[in-house]
Amino acid sequence: MKTDVLVVDDEQDFTFFVKKNLEASGRFEVSVCTDATKAVERARQLRPHVILLDIMMPGIAGEELAVQLQAHQETKHVPVVFLTALVREDEAPTGGSHEIGGHTFVAKPVKIQELMRVLDEATSKRPS
Amino acid sequence: MRLRQQFSLWLLFIAVCVGLMSVAWVQRAHRIKAQFDAFANLTTPGLVALGQIKASALAQLQWAEVFASAEGDARVRREADEAVARERARYLEWTGVYRGIARAPEEHETLDTVERAGAALSARSVEFMAQAGQGQDLAEVHEELRKIERRFARVVDRAIGWHLEDAQAQKTALTQDLDRAARLSLASGAILALLAVGLGVFMAGRIARPLGRLADDMRVVGQGALDRRTAVRSRDEIGQVAATFNRMAEDLQQTTVSKHYVDRIITSMADTLVATDLEGRIQTVNASAERVLGRRAAELVNRPLSSLFAPGATAPSVSDLLTQGTVRNLETAYTASDGRAVPVLFSAAVMPDAQGRPAGVVCVASDITERTKAQEALRRAQDQLAQSEKLAALGRFAAGVAHEVKNPLAIIQGGVEFLALKVGGQDQDLRETMQMIEESVQRADTIVRDLLKFARPSTQKREVVAPEELVQGTLSLLTYGRALKTISVETRFAQDGLRVAVDKNQIQQVLLNLMMNALDAMGEQGRLTVSTAPASLPGEQLGCAIAVADTGSGIAPEHRDKLFEPFFTTKRDKKGTGLGLSISKTIAESHGGTLTLESELGKGTVVTLVLPLQGGPG
Numbered sequence: 001m002k003t004d005v006l007v008v009d010d011e012q013d014f015t016f017f018v019k020k021n022l023e024a025s026g027r028f029e030v031s032v033c034t035d036a037t038k039a040v041e042r043a044r045q046l047r048p049h050v051i052l053l054d055i056m057m058p059g060i061a062g063e064e065l066a067v068q069l070q071a072h073q074e075t076k077h078v079p080v081v082f083l084t085a086l087v088r089e090d091e092a093p094t095g096g097s098h099e100i101g102g103h104t105f106v107a108k109p110v111k112i113q114e115l116m117r118v119l120d121e122a123t124s125k126r127p128s
Numbered sequence: 129m130r131l132r133q134q135f136s137l138w139l140l141f142i143a144v145c146v147g148l149m150s151v152a153w154v155q156r157a158h159r160i161k162a163q164f165d166a167f168a169n170l171t172t173p174g175l176v177a178l179g180q181i182k183a184s185a186l187a188q189l190q191w192a193e194v195f196a197s198a199e200g201d202a203r204v205r206r207e208a209d210e211a212v213a214r215e216r217a218r219y220l221e222w223t224g225v226y227r228g229i230a231r232a233p234e235e236h237e238t239l240d241t242v243e244r245a246g247a248a249l250s251a252r253s254v255e256f257m258a259q260a261g262q263g264q265d266l267a268e269v270h271e272e273l274r275k276i277e278r279r280f281a282r283v284v285d286r287a288i289g290w291h292l293e294d295a296q297a298q299k300t301a302l303t304q305d306l307d308r309a310a311r312l313s314l315a316s317g318a319i320l321a322l323l324a325v326g327l328g329v330f331m332a333g334r335i336a337r338p339l340g341r342l343a344d345d346m347r348v349v350g351q352g353a354l355d356r357r358t359a360v361r362s363r364d365e366i367g368q369v370a371a372t373f374n375r376m377a378e379d380l381q382q383t384t385v386s387k388h389y390v391d392r393i394i395t396s397m398a399d400t401l402v403a404t405d406l407e408g409r410i411q412t413v414n415a416s417a418e419r420v421l422g423r424r425a426a427e428l429v430n431r432p433l434s435s436l437f438a439p440g441a442t443a444p445s446v447s448d449l450l451t452q453g454t455v456r457n458l459e460t461a462y463t464a465s466d467g468r469a470v471p472v473l474f475s476a477a478v479m480p481d482a483q484g485r486p487a488g489v490v491c492v493a494s495d496i497t498e499r500t501k502a503q504e505a506l507r508r509a510q511d512q513l514a515q516s517e518k519l520a521a522l523g524r525f526a527a528g529v530a531h532e533v534k535n536p537l538a539i540i541q542g543g544v545e546f547l548a549l550k551v552g553g554q555d556q557d558l559r560e561t562m563q564m565i566e567e568s569v570q571r572a573d574t575i576v577r578d579l580l581k582f583a584r585p586s587t588q589k590r591e592v593v594a595p596e597e598l599v600q601g602t603l604s605l606l607t608y609g610r611a612l613k614t615i616s617v618e619t620r621f622a623q624d625g626l627r628v629a630v631d632k633n634q635i636q637q638v639l640l641n642l643m644m645n646a647l648d649a650m651g652e653q654g655r656l657t658v659s660t661a662p663a664s665l666p667g668e669q670l671g672c673a674i675a676v677a678d679t680g681s682g683i684a685p686e687h688r689d690k691l692f693e694p695f696f697t698t699k700r701d702k703k704g705t706g707l708g709l710s711i712s713k714t715i716a717e718s719h720g721g722t723l724t725l726e727s728e729l730g731k732g733t734v735v736t737l738v739l740p741l742q743g744g745p746g
């Protein structure tokens with residue numbers, strides 16, 4: 001069974017490549033949302049297995065979205081992996097990830113292998 | 129009274145004396161002349177008359193004898209008779225003359241006696257002539273005539289003798305008078321001469337004595353006793369000279385006193401003072417200048433002003449100063465005798481002479497060594513501040529850039545991976561190209577990540593560790609990571625028990641930076657020595673020093689100032705970013721520590737990280 005991933009990022013090109021690269025592995029089904037304000041809505045509709053969330057987006061911050069997702073029954077238990085261009089050195093080495101407060105952080109640019117590993121890890125914790 | 133008047137008076141006095149004396153002499157001469165006249169008028173005609181009387185009387189007698197003896201010869205008798213008459217007339221005439229000049233009773237007596245004798249003689253001669261014809265004894269008559277003749281001659285001779293005596297007496301008196309007059313004039317001349325000499329001496333004294341005293345006083349003043357005044361007071365020219373001298377001494381005393389005063393001011397001036405002549409040769413130097421320059425005034429006098437300035441320092445030329453007039457607060461440097469350059473604030477102005485013409489230049493300079501030091505320190509502090517501000521700005525900028533750069537990097541990364549999927553691994557060139565793109569993405573990402581360390585100083589997670597633990601941890605990273613190649617590594621740890629409270633990751637990052645730099649500097653060969661030792665930090669704080677020493681290239685002096693600046697690197701070709709040292713320093717300082725560097729070109733470099741010991745502030 002494929003893993004459903006919702007990518008929320010205003011960088012359309014980035015989401016395009018993430019979708020293509022993830023789906024190329026055959027293990028992921030990727031939906032893209034480039035408008036952060038509609039992200040919660042989409043998540044509630046799609047009920048993905050994991051949400052890949054950019055922290056710095058116009059309109060609304062990634063952390064804020066995460067809080068909102070927590071507030072909805074449908075998305076409450078969906079794991080969130082944060083994507084950021086500004087992850088600190090000690091928090092996430094390039095291509096690496098780090099957990100802060102139960103959330104996983106991934107620094108951009110990220111290699112697709114690493115991303116898949118993080119996503120697998122995140123979804124493996126999922127109560128199923 | 130003026131000297132000229134005094135002299136005039138003396139001369140007048142002497143002239144009056146001479147005049148008075150001349151009058152006396154003239155009077156005396158007149159008296160003598162009168163005596164002489166009396167002598168000439170009375171005595172001489174008397175004698176002449178008496179002589180005539182005697183001669184005529186005796187001639188009468190003789191002619192009478194001729195008559196008597198010329199018997200029978202009528203012609204002779206007539207002649208004799210006429211001669212007798214003639215002589216008689218002459219006799220009468222001269223007795224008349226004598227009577228006319230006779231004054232003194234003696235003269236009248238003499239005349240009477242002579243006349244009586246003459247009358248007797250005439251009577252006898254007439255008697256004789258009458259008897260001559262009667263044949264009388266001629267011898268007897270003759271005898272009697274001789275007697276009469278002798279008597280008369282005696283009388284007349286007696287009269288003459290008396291007259292001669294009188295003349296003698298008068299001559300004696302006259303001679304005495306003349307002698308007296310001569311003596312008198314000699315004496316008065318001598319007195320006058322003495323008077324003149326005396327007066328001369330007196331006057332000379334009157335002039336010379338005060339002049340001498342004045343000269344003495346002048347000498348005393350000249351020798352420096354400026355309060356000395358002359359006591360010479362008179363209303364003549366000498367008095368005026370003395371008064372003028374006193375005024376001059378007064379002025380001199382005042383100007384000299386004020387000169388001493390000015391000298392003291394110049395000597396005690398805190399600033400250096402140098403005065404030159406028009407050619408720029410040093411003429412005057414004050415004590416401060418001697419002190420600052422480390423030279424005695426005597427060494428400096430007559431040397432050119434330009435010799436005071438340190439090599440390379442701005443040295444205003446005297447000719448420029450003379451045309452410009454003034455220089456104010458020029459920052460330049462003097463050169464001290466030990467070769468040291470003394471920074472000074474230099475001002476100069478043209479010094480006029482009494483007529484207002486330029487006579488030289490007066491230069492005042494304050495030693496601003498201390499100020500310069502303080503300014504230097506301030507400048508360094510400002511530089512540091514500027515640098516940290518620069519870093520802060522850079523950090524904010526970096527945060528913005530990072531976001532803008534990392535997203536495209538992420539897209540490139542994704543794109544490359546997508547391409548790899550699409551074209552697969554068949555094409556070798558394509559694979560290599562994509563490999564290169566990915567590496568470039570990594571490099572760009574590293575730079576941006578380094579930049580970000582300024583943007584958001586990470587929250588330090590401090591823990592208490594032993595410094596040697598930090599060193600060992602870093603060294604093992606090196607060993608596992610980049611190869612140490614043939615470099616030998618030595619560690620020297622100080623006494624046990626030193627502990628620091630640090631963010632282990634950050635400090636290891638610092639040590640890694642330092643060791644990587646050391647390895648870069650050494651290349652293939654060398655020795656890396658990492659040591660720890662107790663050290664002190666500014667503010668009496670105890671610390672631990674971790675020194676990373678290499679035997680590498682060392683650092684060129686011109687690079688030393690820039691080492692800690694972000695992006696300064698000599699390794700552009702080896703992909704150095706130039707952020708290692710600046711980040712390390714920021715981390716060291718954020719721990720309350722320091723990062724310092726010592727290097728000798730060609731020998732090696734020691735970079736020392738000092739961290740505060742655990743328990744201290746910071």
Ligand SMILES: Nc1ncnc2c1ncn2[C@@H]1O[C@H](COP(=O)(O)OP(=O)(O)OP(=O)(O)O)[C@@H](O)[C@H]1O
Pocket residue numbers: 641645646649678680681682683691696697698699703704705706707708709710732733
């Ligand atoms: N141990 C050393 N010996 C000689 N030169 C050194 C040493 N440490 C630093 N330097 C000089 O200082 C420069 C700056 O060093 P810094 O670590 O800040 O940057 P970098 O090493 O050039 O680049 P990176 O950011 O990769 O560290 C270096 O380029 C080098 O010239």
Ligand SMILES: [Mg+2]
Pocket residue numbers: 641644645704708709
């Ligand atoms: Mg370096």
